[in-house]
Amino acid sequence: MDTSSVSTRENLKDLDIDFIKDIGWASVMWESLQKCMKKSFLNWVDTVVTMSQNEDDIKEWKTTFLEQFEERCIELVVDIRELHEQVLLNIEKYLERIQVLCKLLQIDMPVIGQQKLGLYQEQFQLKKQIKLLEQMSESRLLLFNPLHAKQLELCKNLGKEPKFIVKNSLPTVEDIEDLEKYIDELEQESFKRLETFTSIKGELEQIVSQLKYTPSTYFENAVLNGSENDFALTEDNMESLYAFYNSMKKELDNVKEEIDLLWNKIENIWTLLEIDFVERERFRKKYVEISKETLEALRQEMRRCENLKMANIKIFVERVRQELQQIWKQCHCSESVLSDFRYIYCDTYTEDLLELHEEELKKWTAYLEKNKETITLINKHRRLWDKLTELEINSINPDRFNNRGGKLLKEEKERNLLFKQVSKIETNLINLAETYERKYKVPFLTYGRTIKEYIDDRHANKENAKLMFKSAMKLQKGTSMNMPSVQRTTSTLKRNMAEFPSTNPKKLKVVSHKALTEPKSSRCQLKIPKILVTSISSTKRWSAERKKRIEKIRRISGQKEMRDTSSYIEFQNDLSNRKDLRSTLDGLGGSDE
Secondary structure, rough: OOOOHHHHHHHHOOHHHHHOOOHHHHHHHHHHHHHHHHHHHHEEEEEEHHHOOOOHHHHHHHHHHHHHHHHHHHHHHHHHHHHHHHHHHHHHHHHHHHHHHHHHHHOOOOOOOOOOHHHHHHHHHHHHHHHHHHHHHHHHHHHHHHHHHHHHHHHHHHHHOOOOOOOOEEEEOEEEEEHHHHHHHHHHHHHHHHHHHHHEEEEEEEEHHHHHOOOOOOOHHHHOHHHHHHHHHHHHHHHHHHHHHHHHHHHHHHHHHHHHHHHHHHHHHHHOOOOHHHHHHHHHHHHHOOHHHHHHHHHHHHHHHHHHHOHHHHHHHHHHHHHHHHHHHOOOOOHHHHHHHHHHHHEEEEOHHHHHHHHHHHHHHHHHHHOOOHHHHHHHHHHHHHHHHHHHHHOHHHHHHHOOOOOHHHHHHHHHHHHHHHHHHHHHHHHHHHHHHHOOOOOOOOEEHHHHHHHHHHHHHHHHHHHEEEEHHHHHHHHOHHHHHHHHHHHHHHHHHOOOOOOOOHHHHOOOOOOOOOOOOOOOOOOOOOOOOOOOOOOHHHHHHHHHHHHHHHHHHHHHHHHHHHHHHHHHHHHOOOOOOOOHHOOOOOOOO
16 A cells, blocks of 8 residues: 555545435435445355355455455545646646736736636636637737738838837737737838839939939949839938939939020020021931930030131121110110210120120110010000190191091090090009119119109190290281191191100210119200291281181180180081181181190
8 A cells, every 4th residue: 555545544534424415426326335335245255155164264355355445445535636636736727827818918817716616617617718818819919910020021111110019918909909000100101102212213214314324323223223122111211312313303404404505505606607597407306305415415516606606706796786776775775875885886806895795785685674564665655645746736737627527526536545545654654663763772764864754854845845836826827827837837846746855965964873774864955946926017917807806716716725625516616606707717726735
């Protein structure tokens, strides 16, 4: 008998048989054991009786039976107790496993023993709980591991640090959801960078093709010749990509700028050299692309043309001088401005002289473009002023009453319309001049005069000319001058009323001016000639009755001068109703504004 059996025998409790009466299966088992023991014991006794009647033999066999029976019973108790101990060990182990899994899963420990099951059933339930927790762990790992691997790949490609790295615990559901969102952000960033890389690479390929550029570094070769999947879309690489693209784009822009500049120069010098248009067109068609090949060809053509220009420098200077004369005229320059450019008469023809002329031409071309609106309005004002002058002359022409068919009324309407247009233009011109002076701190000048002086002089000349015409008409009436003289007076009036400012430098005061600014001249003062009307005795030339009629006509004429010309029809009706006046005197007191 081993020590465990002895120890078990010593530790066996003396229990009352009555404690099993409430345990159904134990009572049934006890009855079965009793029957089995009885039957076995009786069969054993029957066998012993037949074998021997010797007390010593029977005693030995009896002792052996009792010992073996007791040992078998103790072994059964030992076995069940060992099973009991194993179940306890399993329960403890399972509880520890459950605790570890709950910690990994970051969940609370489940409550054990609430069902009040036996140890063996509790062991079974714990085992099922462990299996369930392990399935949860495996499920999370199945979700997390691919996401984690994808995160590492994207972060490596983008040059970013991984956000979720779980070492000692499983990720929670919230961790997995956050990781999925982070991966979405990484994928979007990767897509954007890849899209940018693809776009920039396409543009770089075009630029490189245009410039015939050869990659000089490993990075440039990787961008232009490598696969898109092999290019790491890190922040450093993207910055290098932008730098490479910007440098190539800047170089292309410089080439474009130089090509445009060269084309402009070549076009100008072709015009100066009078190069055949067929030859020009052939050269243009040959070099239409933006490339270094085109740039080099243009440089060579420029050098060739420069050599030809140097050989014909005098011709070019004279041409630019002619253009200068035209632009000065368009800009309403005074003689003082023209004389300020002292190189206009220089006869030492050099490249520097041509450059000075070209710079002067550029300056005034820019001035004309900048003040195009003002100069255009001045020219329009001149045209309308001349037309208005012509109509006003017609309005005081003695022969105007000979016209029929409503022509005078049409002219009157046109004159009123022109007067409104001229007034509006004058207002606009004054506003533009004030804006110019505020901006450039110098007045805008036209032929040496400010806009206000120009307008005032126009109106003053018109009024002075009208006064001169009235004096001439009075002299004509006093001396009975014939019609040709009236026509000469009318022509003189037209010239005076439409007088254009003189550009004679002797009549203009030179005013200092800055670039793109017209010098100011003194205002021309018109000297109104005094016309002396020789007194002629009326008693010798007219009768008293005729003198009275003439005086009436003059009074009517004086009143008509105070009214608008539109009163002509009333005046004509008044004359037709006055029988004491003769029609040959109609128009001697013509009106004007």
